Structures are given as structure tokens and as C-alpha cells.
Amino acid sequence: MHYQQVVITVTQDKVDKLSDALIENGALSTAIEDANAGNDDEQPIFGEPDMPTEQVWQQSNIVALFGKHADIEAIVSAAARDCGIDMPHYYLETIPEQDWVRLTQSQFDPIQISSRLWITPSWHNQPTEPGVINLQLDPGLAFGTGSHPTTHLCLQWLDKHVHGGETLLDYGCGSGILAIAALKLGVGRACGVDIDPQAIRASQDNALQNQVDAEFFLPDDLPAAQQFDIVIANILANPLRMLAQMLAERTRTGGEIVLSGILAEQTEELSEIYCQWFDLNSPITLDGWVRISGRKRA
Ligand SMILES: C[S@@+](CC[C@H](N)C(=O)[O-])C[C@H]1O[C@@H](n2cnc3c(N)ncnc32)[C@H](O)[C@@H]1O
Numbered sequence: 001m002h003y004q005q006v007v008i009t010v011t012q013d014k015v016d017k018l019s020d021a022l023i024e025n026g027a028l029s030t031a032i033e034d035a036n037a038g039n040d041d042e043q044p045i046f047g048e049p050d051m052p053t054e055q056v057w058q059q060s061n062i063v064a065l066f067g068k069h070a071d072i073e074a075i076v077s078a079a080a081r082d083c084g085i086d087m088p089h090y091y092l093e094t095i096p097e098q099d100w101v102r103l104t105q106s107q108f109d110p111i112q113i114s115s116r117l118w119i120t121p122s123w124h125n126q127p128t129e130p131g132v133i134n135l136q137l138d139p140g141l142a143f144g145t146g147s148h149p150t151t152h153l154c155l156q157w158l159d160k161h162v163h164g165g166e167t168l169l170d171y172g173c174g175s176g177i178l179a180i181a182a183l184k185l186g187v188g189r190a191c192g193v194d195i196d197p198q199a200i201r202a203s204q205d206n207a208l209q210n211q212v213d214a215e216f217f218l219p220d221d222l223p224a225a226q227q228f229d230i231v232i233a234n235i236l237a238n239p240l241r242m243l244a245q246m247l248a249e250r251t252r253t254g255g256e257i258v259l260s261g262i263l264a265e266q267t268e269e270l271s272e273i274y275c276q277w278f279d280l281n282s283p284i285t286l287d288g289w290v291r292i293s294g295r296k297r298a
Contacts, residue, residue, distance in 0.1 A: 176203025
């Protein structure tokens with residue numbers, strides 16, 4: 001079946017209302033995109049827990065999808081009337097039938113982290129060369145496919161520093177990618193923690209798929225007073241700031257901490273917090289994101 005796709009450019013104050021009104025008048029779906037994506041006026045939006053941001057761009061494109069027989073002129077006109085705005089200009093395009101699953105899958109290729117460590121979606125041939133350590137991981141509802149620089153920085157650290165037999169805590173586990181990779185690289189025991197129950201379920205499924213035995217907990221369920229040889233947390237600067245004392249307490253004396261999800265300009269402030277407990281290494285940067293690591297002092 002063919003679809004009709006309509007793009008309408010609107011200002012910040014109209015975007016939610018018009019998007020809802022299009023759905024109410026028959027759109028199958030709507031998506032909101034930065035109208036200036038790719039040009040000099042592009043507006044990055046970063047959200048952190050407890051730091052509310054305006055989650056829309058000043059100029060947004062509403063991209064709405066309709067069935068092939070929908071009367072677009074009538075629907076856009078009714079939606080505009082419902083919101084009390086003038087009939088907007090819109091751009092109409094016909095979207096031919098596609099194999100949507102194949103199209104989505106084609107956007108996720110295997111990712112090579114190091115000469116031996118790979119992340120491969122299940123629909124690709126799995127690498128079988130001797131010495132290769134492969135995680136089979138499909139994109140899902142939890143963050144962490146290995147493609148994001150913050151995850152990449154953590155995987156690179158694990159690849160280089162896991163010697164075998166360590167205990168590891170992955171705080172903010174998302175898809176469980178770091179705990180699972182650590183087990184495949186040889187840690188003796190790995191636990192993951194996340195505030196999102198969906199992430200816990202995704203992590204458990206991914207551990208099963210990779211045939212490793214990891215444990216995943218909501219924050220309050222992590223057994224008290226347990227310390228770990230390695231504590232790794234790819235969250236964001238604000239939670240890393242709030243969780244600093246707890247993450248330090250969870251690291252055994254002489255153990256290592258690895259922090260990611262930090263923007264370059266946040267590095268100094270976070271280093272000042274964590275150097276209360278840790279001798280820190282030089283920060284490592286990838287695509288504007290920074291990894292901080294260090295060893296816990298006695
Ligand atoms: C950027 S993702 C990282 C996922 C994965 N560890 C990786 O490296 O790709 C951050 C995860 O931290 C979780 N998170 C955010 N704040 C948290 C908190 N205060 N306690 C535990 N988990 C948290 C989020 O739900 C999300 O799954």
C-alpha cells in the first residue's frame with residue numbers, strides 16, 4: 001500500500017496542538033523534526049533528568065503519514081481550524097510500499113569496537129573468526145547498541161582493562177551491553193542497574209541471547225553493601241553528579257571507576273567531584289563525549 005506524507009513547518013507554540021489535531025483528523029502517525037536540521041540554524045537539544053529543557057525546536061517540521069485515499073486538503077484544513085490557526089502551507093509526497101523491516105534492519109550494521117570485539121545484529125552473519133568476541137545485540141527499546149560514542153568509549157575501556165575474574169557493576173545498564181560485554185571479555189560476575197524497568201527486561205533478554213549469566217536490578221533492589229572491582233556508569237553528567245558518593249562507595253579500594261555520558265565542557269566539574277575518592281586518568285574524548293576513569297584510593 002502507498003502512503004501520503006505531509007510535511008508542515010510550524011513555530012514552537014503550534015507544534016503540539018497541530019500534531020495532535022492531525023492525528024484526531026485521521027493521520028496514521030506524526031513525527032516532529034528540527035526544520036533546520038543540517039543547516040547553520042540547527043538547534044541541538046540535550047535532555048537530562050532533573051534538568052528540564054524545551055523539547056521542541058523554534059521551527060519544527062511536523063511529518064504526518066496518511067493512507068493513500070485520505071483527503072489531505074480537507075484533513076489539514078480541519079486540523080488547522082481545530083487549533084484556531086490559518087491554513088498552513090504543506091508539502092505532500094507519495095511514499096511507495098517498502099519492506100519496512102528490511103529498511104530498518106539495513107540501518108544497523110555490525111560495529112567493530114576493537115580488533116577482537118564486535119557487536120552484530122542477529123540478522124547479520126555472526127563473525128566466527130578465531131579470537132573474535134561477538135555480542136549479538138538488536139536495537140530495542142533500551143539505549144545501548146554500541147553505535148553511540150558514550151557506549152563505544154566504555155566498550156573500548158573494557159576491552160583494554162578486563163583481565164579476567166573481576167566483579168563489575170554496570171550502573172545505568174540500558175540494553176545491558178556493558179555488563180554482557182564485560183562477561184564475554186572475562187569478568188567473573190556482572191550486575192546491572194537501571195531506573196527503567198523496560199531496560200531491566202531488555203538486559204535480561206540480551207543476556208539470555210548472548211548466553212551469559214548477568215544479574216539486573218532496579219536501584220533499590222541492588223544488594224546493599226556489595227562492592228565491585230569495576231564500576232562503570234554511562235549515564236549523563238547530572239545523574240553522575242548526584243550518584244557520585246554512592247558509586248564511590250560501591251567501588252572497592254583499589255578498584256576502578258569508568259564514567260561516560262559526559263560532554264567536554266562538563267569534564268572539569270565531574271573530575272573535581274570524583275577526585276575526592278579516585279586517582280583519575282587523563283580524560284578520553286570521542287565525538288565531543290568524554291570518558292573519565294580512575295582508581296579508588298585507600
Ligand atoms: C545512556 S544510557 C546507557 C546504556 C548503556 N549502559 C550503554 O552504555 O549504552 C543511560 C541509562 O541510564 C539509565 N539511568 C538514568 N538515570 C539513572 C539513575 N539515576 N539510576 C539508574 N539508571 C539511570 C537510563 O534509564 C538509561 O537506560
